[in-house]
Amino acid sequence: MGPAERLRKLLGDDYVITGWPDILPYTRDYTVTRIHSELRDGEEDWFIVAIPGDEEEIMGILRIAGEEGLGVAIYAGGSNVVGRYTPRERVVIDLSRLCSIEWYDEESGVVAVGAGTIIGELEDWLNRRGWTMGMIPQSVSVATVGGLIAMGGIGMYSSGYGGIEDILLGLEAVIPALGHVRIGPSPRRDLPLPPERLFTSSEGMIGIVTKAYLQAYPAPETRVRRGLLLPSFEEGVERLRRIAHHRVRPDMIRLLDEVETQVTFGLEGAALIYEVHGPVDMEEYVEARARALERLVGEASGIESVEMWFEERYRYMAHLKRLYSAGIAVETMEFSPLWSGATKLYVELRDILLGMDGVVGVSAHIGHIHPAGCGIYFTVLIEADKLHEVYQDLWRRAVSVAAKYGGISHHHGMGMVRKPYIELEYDGWVEAVERIASALDPDGLLRP
Amino acid sequence: MDIEEILLQCLLCPGACTPSCPVYLGTRYTPSRPVNIARALYRGLVKGGEELLVASGYCSLCDRCREACPVGNDLPSVIRIARRRLGDARARKLGEEAIYMPSPEAGEAVLPGMRLKIIDTWSMYRAVSYGWMVRYRLQAGYSEDVDVHTGPYTIELLENIDIKIPIGRYMLHIPCKMDRGYIERFRRVFGREEGVLERCMGGGGLDLIAPKLLRMIPRPGTDIPVLTQCGRAAIRMRSMGLEAYTPLEVYLGGTR
Ligand SMILES: Cc1cc2nc3c(=O)[nH]c(=O)nc-3n(C[C@H](O)[C@H](O)[C@H](O)COP(=O)(O)OP(=O)(O)OC[C@H]3O[C@@H](n4cnc5c(N)ncnc54)[C@H](O)[C@@H]3O)c2cc1C
Numbered sequence: 001m002g003p004a005e006r007l008r009k010l011l012g013d014d015y016v017i018t019g020w021p022d023i024l025p026y027t028r029d030y031t032v033t034r035i036h037s038e039l040r041d042g043e044e045d046w047f048i049v050a051i052p053g054d055e056e057e058i059m060g061i062l063r064i065a066g067e068e069g070l071g072v073a074i075y076a077g078g079s080n081v082v083g084r085y086t087p088r089e090r091v092v093i094d095l096s097r098l099c100s101i102e103w104y105d106e107e108s109g110v111v112a113v114g115a116g117t118i119i120g121e122l123e124d125w126l127n128r129r130g131w132t133m134g135m136i137p138q139s140v141s142v143a144t145v146g147g148l149i150a151m152g153g154i155g156m157y158s159s160g161y162g163g164i165e166d167i168l169l170g171l172e173a174v175i176p177a178l179g180h181v182r183i184g185p186s187p188r189r190d191l192p193l194p195p196e197r198l199f200t201s202s203e204g205m206i207g208i209v210t211k212a213y214l215q216a217y218p219a220p221e222t223r224v225r226r227g228l229l230l231p232s233f234e235e236g237v238e239r240l241r242r243i244a245h246h247r248v249r250p251d252m253i254r255l256l257d258e259v260e261t262q263v264t265f266g267l268e269g270a271a272l273i274y275e276v277h278g279p280v281d282m283e284e285y286v287e288a289r290a291r292a293l294e295r296l297v298g299e300a301s302g303i304e305s306v307e308m309w310f311e312e313r314y315r316y317m318a319h320l321k322r323l324y325s326a327g328i329a330v331e332t333m334e335f336s337p338l339w340s341g342a343t344k345l346y347v348e349l350r351d352i353l354l355g356m357d358g359v360v361g362v363s364a365h366i367g368h369i370h371p372a373g374c375g376i377y378f379t380v381l382i383e384a385d386k387l388h389e390v391y392q393d394l395w396r397r398a399v400s401v402a403a404k405y406g407g408i409s410h411h412h413g414m415g416m417v418r419k420p421y422i423e424l425e426y427d428g429w430v431e432a433v434e435r436i437a438s439a440l441d442p443d444g445l446l447r448p
Numbered sequence: 449m450d451i452e453e454i455l456l457q458c459l460l461c462p463g464a465c466t467p468s469c470p471v472y473l474g475t476r477y478t479p480s481r482p483v484n485i486a487r488a489l490y491r492g493l494v495k496g497g498e499e500l501l502v503a504s505g506y507c508s509l510c511d512r513c514r515e516a517c518p519v520g521n522d523l524p525s526v527i528r529i530a531r532r533r534l535g536d537a538r539a540r541k542l543g544e545e546a547i548y549m550p551s552p553e554a555g556e557a558v559l560p561g562m563r564l565k566i567i568d569t570w571s572m573y574r575a576v577s578y579g580w581m582v583r584y585r586l587q588a589g590y591s592e593d594v595d596v597h598t599g600p601y602t603i604e605l606l607e608n609i610d611i612k613i614p615i616g617r618y619m620l621h622i623p624c625k626m627d628r629g630y631i632e633r634f635r636r637v638f639g640r641e642e643g644v645l646e647r648c649m650g651g652g653g654l655d656l657i658a659p660k661l662l663r664m665i666p667r668p669g670t671d672i673p674v675l676t677q678c679g680r681a682a683i684r685m686r687s688m689g690l691e692a693y694t695p696l697e698v699y700l701g702g703t704r
Contacts (some may be wrong), residue, residue, distance in 0.1 A: 014663050017479070022498040024491070025484040030462045038487070041495065052476075075478070079462040096476040121467045141516075142462045314518040317461035322452070324460060383616075390456065 003068040003091065010060045017049035026092050029078050029085035030139075031417070032331045037385055039324075043139025046285040047073070053097045055172070055210050057181045062176050065091040065445055072445045074204045076116055077142040080151060081332065082415025084203055084284040086448040095146055098210055103126055110169060110185050115146030115209045122214075132219040134161025134251070138313060146209040149412040152201030154375070159370045160251025160277060163411065167215040168196045175207035185213035197334045198436075203413055205433075205447055206440040208349075220251070220277030222286045225310075226294070227273040229302025233257040234343045236270045237366065238376075239297040241339040244369040248292045250274035254309070257346070259363035260379075264309055272297060273306050328360060329384040331391075333398050334410040338373040342366070346376060349401045353378070356394065358386035368410065375410035399424060416448070433442045449525060452494050457521045458486030465523075468516035470623040471508050474647030475664040480506035482513040482523055489530050504530035505658045508648050510624040614639050615698060619668075620686075621676035623648040630677060637695070642672060647683035 001009075007016045021394055025050050028034035032184055048070075052058045065072050071090040078085070098116035103112075109131065113122055119133075120140040126132055135154040137143055143153060149171070154163035161167070169185035173195070183195045199209055230236045236255040243249060252275040256264060261271040274293060278286035294300060320330055337345040338414050353362045361381035370377035378398070382390060402408045402422040414422055423430055437447060463483035466472060471480050478484060488503035504527045511524050620641035622628055634641065650662040662684070670672070673691040675680050675698065685692035 014660055021488040021492075021503045022479040024488055024503075025481070026502070035460065039456075075524045077462070078478075094478055096478050118467055121473075124467070139462055142466050314464060317457050317464075317521075318519045320460040321457045365660065405519050448551055 003064060003070060004048050006064045006068070007048060007061065007091070010064065011050055011052065011057060014052040015053070016221045016425035017051075023047075023049060025078065026075055026094070027086055028059060029075075029080040029083070031081055031083040031085075032329055033388060033391055034083070034312045036128060036329055036384060047087040047090050047092050049075075049092045049094055050396040051094045051097055055174050058093065058174045058208055058210065059179055061091060061093055062174065062445060063277070066176075066443050071448070073448070074150075074208060074446070076144040076150075077118060077139065078096060079139040079147065080413070080415065082412050082417040084151065084413060084415035084448075086416065093208065095144065095208070095210075098146075102211070104129075104216075106131075108185075109218075110213055111216055112185075112211060112213050113145055114211055115144060115149070115171075117145050119143050119145060127214050127219055130219055130364040131212060131216040133167055133216050134341075135164065135167060136155045138316070145212050145214070149199055149209050149212060150202055150204050152411055154368060156254075156336040156367060157252045158375075159249045159253050159340060162216065163368075165197070165200045168200060168212060169215055170200060170213040171196055171197065171209055173207040173209045175438065176443065176445055178207075180210075182205075182211075189336075190196070201413060203415070205437045207446070220285050221280035222278040223275055223343065224276045224286050224290045225306045225339040226300040227303035227306040227309075228288055228300050229261070229267055229269045229271055230298070230362040231269055233346060236272050237270065237339075237342045237346070240366060240369050241342075242296045243293060244339070244371055244374070246296060247371075248289070248296055249369070250293055251290070253367070253369060256309075257364045259361070260365050263363070265303060265305075265314060267302065268383050269302070271303055271309075273303070273309055278354065300377075303412060323381065324384065327384050329382045329387045331380045331387075332377060333380065333395070334375055334412055334413075335398075335402035336370075336373055336375055336407030336410045337402070337405040342374055342376060345402060345405040349378065349398055352397055352401060353380055353394070356390060356397070358390040359394070373406050377410070396421070449522070449529075450528065451526050452490075454521055454523060454526050455490040455494060457519065458483050458523055464518055465513035465516040468512040470512065470646055470648035471506060471661065472580070474623070474649065475505075475661045477664050478659055479503065480658075480661060482507070485527060486523055493526070493530060495665060498533075501530045501533060506661060510623065510648070512562050543649055578679065586597055615673070615675070617642045617672045619645055619670045619672055619674045620645050621645040621649065621668075621674050621678065621681055621692075622679070623678065634677075634695070638675060638698070641675070643670075645670070645674065649676070649678065649684050 004016060004018050026047065027044060028038055050061045052061055062072065073085055073090040073092045074095065075085060075089045075092050076095045089447045095116035098114035100114045101117065101122065102112040111126065115174065118141065119135060122145065123133055123136065123140065133158045134155065136157055137153050148164045149168060152164065167189065170183045172180065172182045174180055198206065233255065240253065240255055254273050256271045260268055261267055261269060265271055276286050277288045323330055335345065350362045350364065353359050359380060359382055360376060364376055364378045366374045366376050380394065399418060399421040408421060408425050409418060441447065461483060462584035463481055465482045469482050485503045485506055488500040491497040507527045509524055509527065514520060514522055514524055615638050618638065618641055620631065620634055622631060622644060623646055645668050647665070649665060667688045668690065670690065673693065674685055675693055675695060677694065679694050682692045682694050
């Protein structure tokens with residue numbers, strides 16, 4: 001009996017996929033080179049898809065994969081952008097069926113949820129009860145709870161609600177060497193190697209998250225959105241630093257460089273927009289926070305319709321299509337410079353990228369602020385014909401510059417794209433990662 | 449309509465419409481996500497891999513993905529085209545067999561004064577179905593008309609006679625576009641629902657075109673009766689041991 005037959009016996013015929021057309025969705029994630037390969041008839045890999053319904057079945061799949069000498073790839077929302085999902089010659093585990101909302105402790109604001117649950121679905125469920133996670137990545141309608149944990153995700157309201165690491169209170173997982181583990185929710189934990197930290201950004205290397213305990217908050221009833229136009233991106237960085245240091249933070253903030261300001265608002269300068277949340281009947285609290293912010297960043301002015309940005313945010317596929325039709329591919333790259341290096345990184349990297357053959361445009365924005373620095377996000381337009389040719393060089397150069405000014409990643413993860421450069425940041429630590437992963441997954445089933 | 453434009457737009461998006469799809473929500477079968485149907489159809493219609501057009505069968509044509517799409521991309525229309533193109537022998541055979549008749553078992557009955565009409569194009573379906581459509585026919589197999597609803601005539605009827613039937617606690621099942629406009633009417637007649645089930649239970653012809661998906665729909669977790677506008681969904685839920693009724697069944701005094 002071959003691996004597919006064994007998996008069928010374990011899961012039932014309906015939950016194993018080997019043929020067309022059903023295998024197609026699993027041929028790629030959302031990494032730009034893979035999208036373009038699909039559009040241009042890229043070659044197809046061989047793999048088997050297994051769709052488990054619980055931890056027991058996941059353990060069964062891992063056992064069969066191990067015995068058959070096959071690796072395992074994990075497919076959740078499929079929205080990964082750094083080439084982490086690599087199905088070739090593997091058993092693909094699709095986590096879509098792990099989508100239950102198991103319980104909700106409203107007194108604590110804690111929800112227990114299956115790892116395959118789509119973030120937007122969970123958020124919607126909470127909203128209907130007057131709650132929110134405040135975790136809204138742009139991929140909210142596909143990215144899953146487990147995907148966000150594994151890839152260390154963050155949402156647009158990070159400055160108020162934090163990243164996935166700030167709302168993850170405990171989890172359950174299947175670990176190849178150990179089987180099913182359960183670590184219940186705790187508001188803070190002071191025990192060795194807490195799994196919620198170990199699994200955050202683990203990229204599926206140490207186990208498969210099957211359930212998460214997440215923090216929710218009462219949904220804000222009052223929101224104020226403001227925006228102002230600054231003379232330059234550099235000036236904007238300085239103001240962001242000020243609010244990060246003074247801890248007068250809005251719930252959402254975004255600074256667009258001159259290019260993105262022009263594209264979004266048709267204005268000259270750098271747009272800074274923010275949103276402040278408050279509970280019901282607390283307009284004065286929200287107003288006071290917005291006023292304090294104005295004292296630090298400047299009076300709201302120059303941008304008539306802040307809403308425009310919020311509306312355009314989810315219409316990216318229309319822009320991508322226009323660009324694709326014009327022969328242009330779009331890559332995004334995010335880094336974590338310290339405040340002292342943020343402007344330098346922006347200027348230096350923009351100029352380097354613009355000087356590269358095949359690159360036709362570069363823009364950037366800052367969407368996440370931290371006390372020591374920020375998350376800066378570059379959008380790079382590349383001639384589609386040259387994409388595969390320049391791709392590695394593009395990343396190599398970008399990461400080398402980023403490493404000079406702070407962290408080489410922010411929220412998309414390492415994947416295959418950053419893997420060759422991880423030593424730039426992890427001096428002597430790569431070996432530790434390898435050893436921890438080997439201890440928990442001795443056969444290397446989960447490591448591409 | 450520029451099929452390639454529409455499909456390309458879908459291919460460049462990770463699937464903003466995913467949580468709106470009642471078939472995906474019901475089955476959690478990744479290939480049934482609208483964006484994945486679009487990927488198969490891109491190959492099938494643009495690149496010429498006819499066999500991939502069968503993926504169009506995963507759609508119940510409820511139109512929710514178009515409404516949820518940030519740019520209103522009209523994928524359902526492309527899916528209808530794919531179904532028509534498919535038109536192979538197997539599909540035609542299926543079509544001939546599947547002339548849809550009111551099913552007393554599903555609580556569908558031809559009541560005095562009710563108009564019957566066979567609808568055989570999508571536009572006709574759209575134009576006339578809201579309000580009084582009773583049945584329509586599956587045309588050539590995987591054609592646009594495979595979407596089989598029992599029709600909202602039942603609730604329309606209840607409204608016409610203007611009565612209230614308080615039935616206590618119930619879950620409302622509204623997976624399809626056709627049904628969604630009628631939530632208020634349900635409430636007026638039956639009182640406020642306990643909750644809403646939005647997943648497709650196979651009513652939109654899924655059992656005819658994608659039996660595999662039907663097998664994947666898990667039992668909805670409800671221990672109170674379900675009121676559904678969809679007769680096929682009612683049959684299916686009953687086969688799962690749930691208490692499920694169409695409004696007409698309630699009006700006529702139940703099936704059992
Ligand atoms: C248009 C677009 C916008 C985006 N915006 C944001 C954003 O605002 N913020 C952000 O943080 N990211 C963003 N991303 C990136 C992406 O959505 C995130 O990386 C997300 O966390 C991936 O989740 P997923 O469920 O899609 O995982 P997948 O892509 O399906 O999985 C990727 C990998 O994660 C690991 N993995 C997934 N689930 C599990 C699990 N349960 N257990 C163990 N390992 C697992 C596996 O290694 C898997 O191969 C965006 C992507 C796109 C396409």
